[in-house]
Amino acid sequence: xxxxxxxxxxxxxxxxxxxxxxxxxxxxxxxxxxxxxxxxxxxxxxxxxxxxxxxxxxxxxxxxxxxxxxxxxxxxxxxxxxxxxxxxxxxxxxxxxxxxxxxxxxxxxxxxxxxxxxxxxxxxxxxxxxxxxxxxxxxxxxxxxxxxxxxxxxxxxxxxxxxxxxxxxxxxxxxxxxxxxxxxxxxxxxxxxxxxxxxxxxxxxxxxxxxxxxxxxxxxxxxxxxxxxxxxxxxxxxxxxxxxxxxxxxxxxxxxxxxxxxxxxxxxxxxxxxxxxxxxxxxxxxxxxxxxxxxxxxxxxxxxxxxxxxxxxxxxxxxxxxxxxxxxxxxxxxxxxxxxxxxxxxxxxxxxxxxxxxxxxxxxxxxxxxxxxxxxxxxxxxxxxxxxxxxxxxxxxxxxxxxxxxxxxxxxxxxxxxxxxxxxxxxxxxxxxxxxxxxxxxxxxxxxxx
Amino acid sequence: xxxxxxxxxxxxxxxxxxxxxxxxxxxxxxxxxxxxxxxxxxxxxxxxxxxxxxxxxxxxxxxxxxxxxxxxxxxxxxxxxxxxxxxxxxxxxxxxxxxxxxxxxxxxxxxxxxxxxxxxxxxxxxxxxxxxxxxxxxxxxxxxxxxxxxxxxxxxxxxxxxxxxxxxxxxxxxxxxxxxxxxxxxxxxxxxxxxxxxxxxxxxxxxxxxxxxxxxxxxxxxxxxxxxxxxxxxxxxxxxxxxxxxxxxxxxxxxxxxxxxxxxxxxxxxxxxxxxxxxxxxxxxxxxxxxxxxxxxxxxxxxxxxxxxxxxxxxxxxxxxxxxxxxxxxxxxxxxxxxxxxxxxxxxxxxxxxxxxxxxxxxxxxxxxxxxxxxxx
Ligand SMILES: Cc1cc2nc3c(=O)[nH]c(=O)nc-3n(C[C@H](O)[C@H](O)[C@H](O)COP(=O)(O)O)c2cc1C
Ligand code: SF4
Ligand code: SF4
Ligand code: FES
Numbered sequence: 105x106x107x108x109x110x111x112x113x114x115x116x117x118x119x120x121x122x123x124x125x126x127x128x129x130x131x132x133x134x135x136x137x138x139x140x141x142x143x144x145x146x147x148x149x150x151x152x153x154x155x156x157x158x159x160x161x162x163x164x165x166x167x168x169x170x171x172x173x174x175x176x177x178x179x180x181x182x183x184x185x186x187x188x189x190x191x192x193x194x195x196x197x198x199x200x201x202x203x204x205x206x207x208x209x210x211x212x213x214x215x216x217x218x219x220x221x222x223x224x225x226x227x228x229x230x231x232x233x234x235x236x237x238x239x240x241x242x243x244x245x246x247x248x249x250x251x252x253x254x255x256x257x258x259x260x261x262x263x264x265x266x267x268x269x270x271x272x273x274x275x276x277x278x279x280x281x282x283x284x285x286x287x288x289x290x291x292x293x294x295x296x297x298x299x300x301x302x303x304x305x306x307x308x309x310x311x312x313x314x315x316x317x318x319x320x321x322x323x324x325x326x327x328x329x330x331x332x333x334x335x336x337x338x339x340x341x342x343x344x345x346x347x348x349x350x351x352x353x354x355x356x357x358x359x360x361x362x363x364x365x366x367x368x369x370x371x372x373x374x375x376x377x378x379x380x381x382x383x384x385x386x387x388x389x390x391x392x393x394x395x396x397x398x399x400x401x402x403x404x405x406x407x408x409x410x411x412x413x414x415x416x417x418x419x420x421x422x423x424x425x426x427x428x429x430x431x432x433x434x435x436x437x438x439x440x441x442x443x444x445x446x447x448x449x450x451x452x453x454x455x456x457x458x459x460x461x462x463x464x465x466x467x468x469x470x471x472x473x474x475x476x477x478x479x480x481x482x483x484x485x486x487x488x489x490x491x492x493x494x495x496x497x498x499x500x501x502x503x504x505x506x507x508x509x510x511x512x513x514x515x516x517x518x519x520x521x522x523x524x525x526x527x528x529x530x531x532x533x534x535x536x537x538x539x540x541x542x543x544x545x546x547x548x549x550x551x552x553x554x
Numbered sequence: 555x556x557x558x559x560x561x562x563x564x565x566x567x568x569x570x571x572x573x574x575x576x577x578x579x580x581x582x583x584x585x586x587x588x589x590x591x592x593x594x595x596x597x598x599x600x601x602x603x604x605x606x607x608x609x610x611x612x613x614x615x616x617x618x619x620x621x622x623x624x625x626x627x628x629x630x631x632x633x634x635x636x637x638x639x640x641x642x643x644x645x646x647x648x649x650x651x652x653x654x655x656x657x658x659x660x661x662x663x664x665x666x667x668x669x670x671x672x673x674x675x676x677x678x679x680x681x682x683x684x685x686x687x688x689x690x691x692x693x694x695x696x697x698x699x700x701x702x703x704x705x706x707x708x709x710x711x712x713x714x715x716x717x718x719x720x721x722x723x724x725x726x727x728x729x730x731x732x733x734x735x736x737x738x739x740x741x742x743x744x745x746x747x748x749x750x751x752x753x754x755x756x757x758x759x760x761x762x763x764x765x766x767x768x769x770x771x772x773x774x775x776x777x778x779x780x781x782x783x784x785x786x787x788x789x790x791x792x793x794x795x796x797x798x799x800x801x802x803x804x805x806x807x808x809x810x811x812x813x814x815x816x817x818x819x820x821x822x823x824x825x826x827x828x829x830x831x832x833x834x835x836x837x838x839x840x841x842x843x844x845x846x847x848x849x850x851x852x853x854x855x856x857x858x859x860x861x862x863x864x865x866x867x868x869x870x871x872x873x874x875x876x877x878x879x880x881x882x883x884x885x886x887x888x889x890x891x892x893x894x895x896x897x898x899x900x901x902x903x904x905x906x907x908x909x910x911x912x913x914x915x916x917x918x919x920x921x922x923x924x925x926x927x928x929x930x931x
Contacts, residue, residue, distance in 0.1 A: 272747070289744065294611035294639050458748035460725060461612050467666035470749035474702045491699060498662030501633045502614055 106360045107334050109322035109342045110315070114202040120237065122244035125205040131250060133324035137213045138258050141324075146217035150320060152328030154340035159185055159276075159313030160391065160431040161506075162415050171300040172218055173308040181309045182220035183285065184211060184317055186227040186234075187269055187276035191392035191453060192433030195344035196314035198356040200227075200234050204241040208264065210317040212250055213324055215262045218310055223264045226281050229271040238266050273457040277505045278311040280459065291459050292505035313431075315344055335361040339414035343429070349387075349436035352376035361414035365389070366403045368413050369436065382438040385543055386521075389418050390430020392450050393510030395517030396443070397427050423517070442540040444529045447518040448476035454511035465508035468499040472515060479526070482533035489526050493519055567644040571595050571618075572652045584637035584648055585616055589827065595650050598660070598689050600667070600774050601726035602638035604829050605838040609731050610638035613724065614663045615689060619656045622647035634659055657693075664693045669700040671775075672721045679717075680776030682789040685828060686724065707752050712742070713760025715767060715781055715847055720752050723777035729753065729769035736840055737763040753777065764803060767846040771822045771830055782847050783811075783819040792818055794861035799854055803842035805833075809861050810852075817850045823861070 118124040125131070137146050151166025172180060184207070188196040200207055207225075215223045227235055242264050245251050253261045267285055269275045275284045279293035282304050303309020319341060323331045332340045339361040348354045351369065353376035359368065368374045369384065378384050384399040404411055406425035411417050415429045437446065455473040460466040472495050475488050496512035503509065519526060525541045566577040569587050572595040578587045588596045597618055602610030610616075616638045620631040625645030634656055637648070650656055668690055675681040707720040725744070730753075733740040741763070742755045755761070761769075770778050792811040799806045811819040822830045822841045831839040849855065 274747075294636070455749060456747075460744070460746075460748040460751035461727075463613050463615075463663055463666045463724065466725065466748055466751070467669055470705075471666075471669060471700065471702075494662075498659065498666070502617060502659050502662070504611060504614075 106358070106363070107342060108358050109326075109331075109334075110199060110206065110318055110344060111203070111356070111358045114199075119203055120205075120241070122205060122241070122248060125203070126248075129325075130205050131209055131245075131248075133321045134209050134212045134250060135256065137324050138216055138256050138260060143217045143219060146213060146320075146324065149328040150217070150323055153319075153323040153331040154328075154338060155316065155319055155323060155331070156338070156340075156415065157313060158315035158319070158343065158432070160190070160393070162429060165312065165316055168300070168312075169218060169310060171298075172310055173301045174219070175308070179221060179307055180219050181304045181307055182211065182215050182218050182223045182317075183278075183281065183304060183309055183311045184223070184225040184314060185276060185278065185281060185311050186225050186231070186314045187273075187281060188228055188231075188314070188431075189271075189273040189276050189457075190431050190433055191450070192348055192388060192435040193346055193391045193431040194348075195346040195356050195432055197231060197234065198346070199314060199318060199344065200231075201237060204234075204237050205245070206318045206321055207238070207314055208241050208245050208250075210320045211264055212245070212255070212262060213320050214310075214312070214317050215264075216260055217320075220310075221261045221263065223262060224285060224304070225264065225266045226275070226285055227266060227268055228276075229269045232268070235266055235268055242266070272459075273453075274459045274505075274507060277507060280505070281311060282309065291461050292507075294504055336412070336414055337416055339416060339429075343413075343432055345413070345432045345434050347375050347434040347436070349434075350379045350382060350438035350441070351436045352379050359413055361412070363413050364403075365411045365413055365418075368434075375434075375436065378436070378438050380438075382440065383543060384436065385439045385441055386437045386443065388427070388433070388435040388437075388514070389413075390428045391433030392435070392453065393506075393513060394428040394430040395423055395426075395513050396437075396447075396521065397425075397517070398521045401425050401521070402427075423513070424520075427517070439543045440540060442536075443518055443522040443525050444476070444479055444536075445540075447514055448473075448480050450514045451476045451511070454507065458507060458511070459505075462504045462508065464499045465503045465511065468495050468508070469511045471495055472511070479529055482537050484530040484533065486527070486530055488530070489519060489523065567642050567646070569642040569644075569646045569648065571648045572650050578642060580641075580644075582642055584618060584620075584635070584640050584642055584646075585610075587642050588637065588648075588650065597637045597650050598685075598693065599638055599827070600685055600689065600724060601728060603728050603731070603772055604827070605832055605840075606728060606731040606735060606772065609726075609728055611636045613667070613726055615660055615667075615693075617656055617659050617663070619649040619653040620646060621649050621653075660693050661695060664690055665695060665699070667724050668694060669698060670705040670721075671724075672704060674722070678719075678722065678776040679779040679784060679789075680722075680773075683828070684776060685774035705749065710754050711758060711760075712755065713762055715843065716761055716770060717779045717781045717784055718753065719777050719779070720754075722775045723753055724775055725751060725753075726774055728772040728774065729778055732769050732772045733761075733763075733766060736765040736768055739763075741766075762843075764842050764844075765840060767843045768822065768830070768840045770846075771824070774828075780819055780821075780846070782850070786818050787813055796823065796858040796861050797855035798858065799845065799849065799856060801842060801845055804845060805837060805839055805841065806845060807833075807839055808841055808845055808855075810855060810857070812852075815852055817852060817855075820846045820849060822846075 113119055113128045116128055147169050155165045156162040157165055186196055211223055251262055272290050274280045275290040277292045278299060280290040284290040299309040299311055301308060334341050342358050342360050344356055344358055346356050357374050370377045386396050386398050387402045388396045405420040418427055418429050420426045451473045455469040458465045458469045472492055475492055478484050492515055496515045499508045500512040528541050529536045567580050568575060568577050571588050574591050576587055576591050585597060597616040600613035600615045616636055617634040618637045619634055622628045623631060624643030710718055712718050730743055741759055741761055744751050745754045745756060746752060770780050792813050795810045795812060797808055797810045807823055808820050809823050810817050822839050825831045
């Protein structure tokens with residue numbers, strides 16, 4: 105059993121309520137931070153912990169906090185990104201639903217560290233019932249003196265507000281989120297200026313993921329140094345993984361980033377193996393935006409080394425033979441899954457979610473979607489594969505926000521690793537309507553190709 | 555530390571674009587530095603518009619490669635950057651036309667902008683002064699790789715002054731910024747998202763604000779055109795003249811587009827970048843609806859003289875006077891039938907409803923002509 109820092113108490117009866125959460129040691133970190141530490145001490149502690157953003161990019165949180173501009177007389181804001189809309193990612197939902205006070209406590213400490221008197225949670229519109237849970241938790245925290253004016257007589261004031269989005273994936277991109285929070289159309293901003301200098305209402309702002317901010321609680325409790333000892337290398341602490349797809353035990357797991365991918369998939373403690381005794385074909389290890397990997401490259405790196413569930417190991421080989429930790433949405437595909445159809449679904453998603461501001465993303469995503477629909481309907485042409493490759497290449501890196509890249513990468517990875525499946529789809533159009541390609545030779549986990 | 559940097563900071567930053575160096579004030583964008591240098595190294599722009607705050611960054615045609623960040627931090631920037639929204643650093647080195655990457659990306663952007671464009675230049679009032687025509691001619695590929703029906707929209711009526719052709723829109727947002735910044739209350743905007751986003755008023759509404767006519771001037775394509783000029787003439791047959799009148803609403807300085815003595819169209823004056831002029835005192839030459847739409851008599855205006863047109867040669871004064879009609883037909887010269895852009899005067903396929911727009915060959919590009927020259931040699 106690995107270390108648990110976030111979900112350890114998540115299943116204690118009644119942990120959603122303030123009383124139980126407090127009895128189980130809740131708000132101790134907030135007390136410690138506000139009473140015995142200066143805001144800079146807290147930032148220092150988070151820096152020491154090596155905590156990296158859990159929203160997808162993995163940017164070191166302490167460093168991000170230290171970039172926050174602090175001009176005299178201008179308020180600063182902390183914004184919690186709870187827009188979680190990436191297909192395959194549902195860890196924040198779990199955390200907020202089961203142990204909401206952990207997030208609230210994390211927000212109080214982080215607001216204190218950053219000097220944010222008005223802190224916002226921007227939550228995905230579809231998570232309507234969680235809004236109630238969070239508002240209840242905020243109210244309880246307030247009733248018990250953890251929010252409001254002059255908290256714990258420290259002179260620090262803080263309010264937390266929950267704002268619901270309207271169901272747009274793009275509003276999870278931090279600057280689109282800020283626009284939406286300001287009541288505008290959720291278009292990502294052109295950077296620079298970065299939110300740390302000009303964020304919400306042009307004030308210095310930090311945007312962090314739910315899990316990132318919750319992790320601040322154990323960091324303060326056990327100290328940054330201890331937190332950094334968990335895990336390996338620059339992948340410190342624990343990470344929530346939302347596992348789904350063709351596995352026996354889908355769900356949200358807290359791992360300490362030292363376990364191998366193979367163990368994570370096959371061990372009964374985690375995913376419990378592939379469902380119905382099937383074989384593993386492929387996996388998207390970090391949410392729909394990251395490259396898909398065939399089984400052989402998932403379990404072992406191109407160099408033949410074991411691949412582990414952490415930032416560095418999943419990224420080993422770059423995009424040629426690796427992938428990314430991303431937001432921790434672990435999507436497993438068994439031998440019956442069709443890669444073309446799967447990628448088509450993703451292409452459709454990104455077309456639907458593009459905000460339409462920049463030409464490569466607006467036009468490119470829809471074009472790719474149309475080509476995928478054609479492939480799926482059995483009318484594909486061999487030239488479509490190269491065309492898809494060119495389109496994704498022309499989008500990648502040339503857009504305002506990373507949604508363009510996120511739309512390009514899955515297509516690139518699918519063609520890179522499963523080209524023969526695409527070709528088969530075109531040459532065997534009729535058959536492809538009835539059955540799927542099955543395991544590609546190189547996607548077979550046994551034996552490993554050199 | 556911060557103070558130290560402030561003291562040491564030079565008054566001017568040196569930036570090198572395609573091996574040409576220039577010193578510019580801090581805060582200048584790469585694009586504006588390039589425009590100061592001028593010539594071929596200026597990146598093309600479709601969404602940036604100097605007088606409109608916050609414009610730029612969207613179309614991605616102005617992408618350039620930064621091969622050296624600055625003297626202090628010489629690392630190259632990993633991604634191509636939008637030159638219109640990236641400010642220069644001291645010692646920065648930029649590659650535009652010397653960067654394969656930038657040119658390739660630009661070609662991709664042009665393709666993206668054109669795949670759903672109707673290519674209906676022969677019946678478009680903007681033809682001849684269209685930024686997208688220039689862009690595709692200069693940077694595009696011949697033909698189209700899109701073999702799907704093009705995007706269409708339900709038609710919206712914007713009232714008596716402004717004609718909207720949504721199919722031609724490239725979503726540059728200029729008209730939105732213009733309405734935001736020139737009128738008290740913006741009444742149109744971008745509806746919907748992504749592929750389906752469109753310029754509209756939500757509830758069918760006429761755009762009648764005194765300054766709303768300026769959206770016609772800022773629109774880089776033929777998506778927003780002047781209804782009072784609609785189908786009256788081709789711009790290259792009209793003669794631009796600078797003129798002014800005493801107007802209590804605007805600067806009253808305009809360009810009249812005339813044929814003979816008839817004033818066919820009135821626009822704001824534009825500079826060499828096809829943007830509405832900023833005058834020496836810093837005011838921008840936006841004009842009011844009255845000057846634009848209601849004053850169509852020569853007697854309404856005090857004529858200053860012919861407008862100097864340099865960039866868009868097709869419009870230059872007297873360009874078409876005393877020209878001899880070539881003896882050779884286009885097929886004789888080209889070795890094939892004319893493409894859309896050249897096909898303006900013949901009965902074009904565009905007017906034939908039985909032919910789907912996507913089936914018509916795209917406009918001819920520089921490549922077409924280069925090939926031709928090569929073939930001749
Ligand atoms: C299209 C898009 C969607 C995103 N959605 C989310 C999201 O739902 N939740 C989230 O935490 N971060 C999301 N991000 C990442 C955020 O922009 C930002 O990097 C993150 O909130 C920073 O928090 P962190 O440093 O704690 O990871 C998204 C990014 C993009 C480009
Ligand atoms: S990349 Fe896509 S989602 Fe992001 S700003 Fe551009 S059009 Fe919008
Ligand atoms: S209508 Fe014209 S100005 Fe407005 S967004 Fe479209 S192309 Fe740009
Ligand atoms: S002109 Fe720079 S992105 Fe459009």
